[in-house]
Amino acid sequence: MPKASPPLISSSGLAFDPLERGFINDPMPAMESGLSEYPVVMHEGTLDPVYSLFRYADVQRVLLDWEIFSSEPINWDLDALNLGRATENFILMDPPRHTRLRTLAQQGFSPAQIESFLPRAERIAQDRISYALTQSSFDLVSKLSAQLTTGMITGILGLPLEDWPLIRDWTNVMQRNTMASFWLKEWDEVRAQGVARVTSEMADYFHGHLKRLARQPQEDNILSVLLTTELDGERFTLEEVESTAMLLLLAGNETTTNLITNFVRCMVHYPDQFELLKQRPDLIEAAIEETLRLEPPLRMTIRSVTADVEFHGTAIPAGNSVALWILAANRDPEAYDQPQVFDARLERARHLSFATGPHFCLGARLARMEARVFAQELLKHVKDIELLSDPIRSDNGVSNTIVSLDARFTGY
Numbered sequence: 001m002p003k004a005s006p007p008l009i010s011s012s013g014l015a016f017d018p019l020e021r022g023f024i025n026d027p028m029p030a031m032e033s034g035l036s037e038y039p040v041v042m043h044e045g046t047l048d049p050v051y052s053l054f055r056y057a058d059v060q061r062v063l064l065d066w067e068i069f070s071s072e073p074i075n076w077d078l079d080a081l082n083l084g085r086a087t088e089n090f091i092l093m094d095p096p097r098h099t100r101l102r103t104l105a106q107q108g109f110s111p112a113q114i115e116s117f118l119p120r121a122e123r124i125a126q127d128r129i130s131y132a133l134t135q136s137s138f139d140l141v142s143k144l145s146a147q148l149t150t151g152m153i154t155g156i157l158g159l160p161l162e163d164w165p166l167i168r169d170w171t172n173v174m175q176r177n178t179m180a181s182f183w184l185k186e187w188d189e190v191r192a193q194g195v196a197r198v199t200s201e202m203a204d205y206f207h208g209h210l211k212r213l214a215r216q217p218q219e220d221n222i223l224s225v226l227l228t229t230e231l232d233g234e235r236f237t238l239e240e241v242e243s244t245a246m247l248l249l250l251a252g253n254e255t256t257t258n259l260i261t262n263f264v265r266c267m268v269h270y271p272d273q274f275e276l277l278k279q280r281p282d283l284i285e286a287a288i289e290e291t292l293r294l295e296p297p298l299r300m301t302i303r304s305v306t307a308d309v310e311f312h313g314t315a316i317p318a319g320n321s322v323a324l325w326i327l328a329a330n331r332d333p334e335a336y337d338q339p340q341v342f343d344a345r346l347e348r349a350r351h352l353s354f355a356t357g358p359h360f361c362l363g364a365r366l367a368r369m370e371a372r373v374f375a376q377e378l379l380k381h382v383k384d385i386e387l388l389s390d391p392i393r394s395d396n397g398v399s400n401t402i403v404s405l406d407a408r409f410t411g412y
């Protein structure tokens, strides 16, 4: 029997375009249409063939079934992208290669290891909030959330804090290009060169850094742990630690910055919840989960389809990619009562902002700790928050990245 052809929302070729300003600033119409009417959207005109999925059950199914939905990028021309070691890490591998490297890397993310970074997080959060309270206005991203997360990631990886401008530059370039190749209509040499420059600079940087750490291991950072960890007689090679270091830097910095920025925005947009949390600090962790659910730092992720599959009567042949819209899944009325409402008091199904399955975010505990410490300090010292400008967003709608937003904090 012939399969129904995939519905297209618009006749312009691309049903919606994550690199287009309208979508970047307001992706919800496309998400809502995916949740209600068009659960499978085939995008035409992109460099790589890609289908979008939106519903919680569909996104969850794909993330759990790694045999059919592979993390290995079958449609990328890696030589053309010239990404060097940046693509040789376990986020882009399937089991069993993935399992071995992830299990090794997990040694650096034990609860005790993360707990040991708590005083650093508290120190930076206190410093940044004290700073903010002395300003009549400040940029919430560059002066607060990005400084907090960069301060943390440099400590965690044992990098000099004064290298933070370099790290911001790398994360900005990589964020602009994260999964962008799936949406481009033609090859973009400027993007490709930017990515190639950053990956080569990062590789040189970490190569030198790891050699120093290998000579003089330090106990208080994750890379030293990874260099010395042994599991069933196996160790990471220096090259594997190098690519894991790049992965940690890129996966952990921008995402956590977005979470903290968006937590502040949520406190402004839902003032009743801000007041509630001041009275009920025990709800802070739930409020962070609500922020992650409604404002996922990564709006989507991607998988390669390795066998012919079908969703809602639509065939997706092997060889295509599927874009999984976490942003939509987290607001699926089939999974959540009152999905658009932010309420830290509600028991909610687990959101998919850290994914699920074998690639569940390795840094979730760390990101939650950073956000919790920040929120505790905020609620203790800040009585009022005002947002003084509209958020300026990056030019890649795959992530929920705000690059600047003027704010004012008033203390008690």
Ligand code: HEM
Binding pocket: 071, 090, 091, 092, 102, 247, 248, 249, 251, 252, 253, 255, 256, 259, 296, 297, 298, 301, 302, 352, 353, 354, 355, 358, 359, 360, 361, 362, 363, 364, 366, 367
């Ligand atoms: C709020 C902050 C964060 C969010 C929303 C987030 C989100 C995600 C998501 C969605 C994935 C799965 C990607 C996929 O398989 O397609 C992932 C994986 C990963 N994340 Fe995070 N992340 C955050 C913070 C961090 C931090 C702080 C680190 C470490 C410093 C980190 C390290 C990783 C690593 C290593 C993976 C790959 C795991 C694997 O492939 O097994 N993340 N993250």
